[in-house]
Amino acid sequence: MAWYPRLLNATPAQRANWxxxxxxxxxxxxxxxxxLSAESLLRGAPAIDAA
Incomplete structure (x- = not known):
């Protein structure tokens, strides 16, 4: 989860809304x-911050 800061910092309700x-x-x-792509999640690839 640390590789996906938006998910890490989200509330449980926000994470449940997908x-x-x-x-x-x-x-x-x-x-x-x-x-996030399913492939990236399964590989454990870090999120790319577009900001």
């Missing part, structure tokens, strides 16, 4: 404006 993205190959958290 939807499939990218044709089912990713996850989008609308409350957090966060998108």
């Amino acid at each position: 939807e499939p993205a990218g044709g089912g190959y990713g996850i989008h958290w609308p409350d957090l404006d966060e998108d």
Whole structure:
């Protein structure tokens, strides 16, 4: 979770509000404006901070 600071710092309710993205190959958290691919999550790849 430390590699995904938006998820780490989110409330449980924000983390629970997710939807499939990218044709089912990713996850989008609308409350957090966060998108992660399932592959990245499974590999444990760090999130890329676009800010």
